[in-house]
Structures are given as structure tokens and as C-alpha cells.
Amino acid sequence: MKTLLASLLLTLPSLAQAGDYDGMVRASLLPGWRLPNGDHMAALRLELADGWKTYWRTPGDAGIPPSFDWRASGNLEGVFVSWPSPDVFWQSGMRSVGYKHEVTLPLRLRLRDGHRDAELHGVIDIGICKDVCLPQRLEVSATLPASGAKPDPRIAAAMADLPYGAEDAGVTSVDCEIGPAQRGLGLSVAIDLPGATGQEETVIEFRDPELWVADPETSVRNGQLVAKTRIRHMANPAFALDRSAMTLTVLGGRIPVEIRGCD
Template sequence: MIRLSLALALVCLSALPGLAQDRFDLPVSAELLPGWVQADGSRVAAVRLSLEPGWKTYWRTPGDAGIPPQFNWSGSKNMKSVQVAWPTPKVFDQNGLRSIGYADELVIPFTLEPKKTGKPMRVKLVMDIGICADICIPHTVSFDETLQHSGSKPTPAIAAALAQRPFSAKEAGVAAATCRMEPTTDGLRIEARVTVPSTGGNEVVIIEPGSGEIWVSEAETQRTGREIVGVSEMIHVNGGTIALDRSTIRLTVLGNNHAVDIQGCTAG
């Protein structure tokens, strides 16, 4: 799918005056920020994407008009685990379709747990991302760098990105989060209800099923008092039966003031 999308995007790209097809002239640049080592021996590092004016890239759940980012850490050395921390994204309207992502610059922090603390860590990362303006272009960013043991002083750009993460359910004062599901002709209809103070302005609920084999439609969102409701349709991408574990369902409420990240919901 990525290769097909890339081929189609390059056909469109060739029709754009003044935008070269050479990879160095793409409207995005990337760098690996080595970060710092924490007291437990783990390392906080990040990828920084810098975008030309008018271009954007996407959040982990990009919406109907976006391209989902993918990370491949194969070939990395002395790496036990990786945890990615996404800053709060923005909601964009793209030709009548909603997309969720970032403009100008995106710093994606990640915490790397080494197999052997105090030893160098080889970070071999291939990222497939989408960058969009009037067209969307799949793009691959690659890194292969060895990070030596370094100091414990936080990198300002990474610290700022970490500070932009959504609030947890506890931090935001979530009193309840329920999910009610009912079968449809093609799959399931899910209704998520979250009791939480307003996050400001026009709020959006994002529902992630916890499985990459399930497609979820853009949620219809409505707030009444302290409760916000998001309703989506779910379809198995291979036409199979959908089996959901409510503890793996992830709900995100995006508002003008802040966002809330809620892991799991109970039966509604």
C-alpha cells in the first residue's frame, strides 16, 4: 500500500512546478536528537521533523485524510524496548476530511531502554511518514547512529515536546470512561462516553481499538455538561469478526486548551 501510494504521489508531484523530485528537495528535513540518560539508565532521545510552510505531517492516528506513521527499529543494538511519546496534535480540515497532525515542526520523543546500561546504543530507525499540502507524499526517514553514554541534562526541544503531551485520565479529572458496542451489518458501532471537564472549544474524540486490523471511522462527537460522547463505526480490514478487549481501547479527547489520553474503558 505504501509503495502504491508513493507511486501515485510522485505522479502528482511531477505536475507541481518548482518542487523537485530529488529527495533533498522534499519539504521536510529530519534529525535525530541524542537526548540524555536518565537515572535508571534509559535514554530519552527524539526525532525532529522540520516542515516547509504550508506542509504538515501526521499523528499516530491521522484521520481519514492522513497517512499513519510507522516505525521500524530492526537492526538496532543494545536496545531492549522503545516507548514513543506523542505531543498533542492539531485537527485540520483537508478538502472536507478531517486529519490530525502537526505543522511547522514536530519533535517525537522516545525512551530507549538498553539491554546493558552504560553501554553505547545503536539506533537504526526507519520511519514511514506522510507529508501533505495540496497533495500527500509518503516519505521515508532513516537513521543509523550510535549513541554514546552522555550527560543527564535534558535537551530543551525534547523536554518541551514532552510537556506538550496530553494529560492522563487522572491529571484531567476523568470520572468515568465507558464503551458500549453493538453489531452492525459490516462490523461494530462503538459509543464512548467520557465524564471529564471541557478541554476547550470544539472538542474531538479519537477512538483507537488497540488492533491494527480494525478500521475506525471518524467519531461523531457531542458534549453535554461534563460528559463527552464519541460514536464510531468499526470494520475488520480483512472482513473478519471483530473481538475487542475494552482494556486496550484508547480514547483521546482533543480540545483547544489541552488533550486527554484515556487507556481503557468499562462496559457502558
């Protein structure tokens, strides 16, 4: 993946030194509230200067993938990041997926002891882009009080902006066809999605971080939304594709939809 990331960075419109653009993004933690089962809801808030954007979990070939390091935290076992519905951007003929202005990423935290305060410390590596694209490293810290029980409306609003599940969106079938392609496999996904317009963009992900997935070509054919892509393994030219491990996200249409697995 490091080799792939390096090659992608070389294709970005222009890379600059982060020090030349300090202050283009600001990060903070919303301490949130303690849940009845002992987990804690918090959020990472990113605020961007005018005209700047940052990237979604799968940023596209023109984006920089975000990463999070929470190892310096106290009373913490795990962090699950939720991703509100992003926008699709085009720059220099390349697609990226992300957010502009600001974004709040809900964090569900599993604690070692749900009756005690927790200390959340994160080192966040993200990319930001305007006329130039550059990586940014941000550090955030906050105390998460065990006594906090009142939900934060900013976090609740971000949770409400997550993509719909397939059932809630009225998806009735998701069919996959897999065949050989140059240096990998070709994948075509046909979705029965009510209200599809042909203006949608799709993102296809797999759990295996060594799989590279091209930005899909998306269209409406015979009443179905069809996404076609190419997949290759970064280390092994011969590989099996687990279709149940696929996540397909539909953006830019009537509603955002996240679909897991296919027939």
C-alpha cells in the first residue's frame, strides 16, 4: 500500500510543504457522552479554511487516505469511526471523495472501565487540497467524563447524515459479476435501487487493504444502477475475491446508500 500511496501522490495536481499552509485545517474533539452500556460517544471535528477540502475513508485516486493513531489514550480499548455522507470532487480529470468547510466524525469508544473517565489522545494524518494538495498531521486530546450523559446535538446531526442502509433505501437486489481483467479482475455490480437517475457516483471497498479498486464507471442500464471497476492485489497477482466483504457506497443521487456484500 505504501508503494501505491506514493504513486498516487505523484499524480496529485500539486504537492506543497505543510508548513507553507499552516492554519488551513483545525481539529478538535467533542467530548460527547457516556452510553448506558459503558461505551462513550465522542467526535472528531475538522474545520477547513475557505476553498479547502479533506478526504473520506476511501479518497479516490486523487485523494490522500486518512489515518488515526489513538495509542496514547487512557482507559480505551477501541475506536470505531463513523463517516457522514461525503461529496465527490473532480480536479484535473481525477475524482476524489471527501468534505469541504467542516465535518464531524462520530467516534464510538469501547472503554476498559465504563465507570471511569477516559483520556482520548489522537494523532491524525489527513490530506487537504485546494490548488495544491498536502498532508497534515494534527494532534487532539480531551477528557471524556464518565458523568456526561447529555447527547451533543452536533454529534447527533453527524450520525443522522450517515448513508442509508440498503433495506432503508429500498434496494431489492445486488448482483455481482466477476471476470478476468488486465493484471487482476473485473467486477460489475448491478443494483435494484429505486429512483436511480444515472447521476450517481459509486465507491467500492473491500476489507483487504492490499486490494486496489479503480474508481468505478457508474450508469443506469435496464432500470438498474450498474457500477463497473477493476481490482488488483498489490502483492499477489492471483487472488480470490470475497464478495461478502464488499462495501459499495452510492453518492450524488437521490439519497446516499451503503450496501454490504452482493450475490
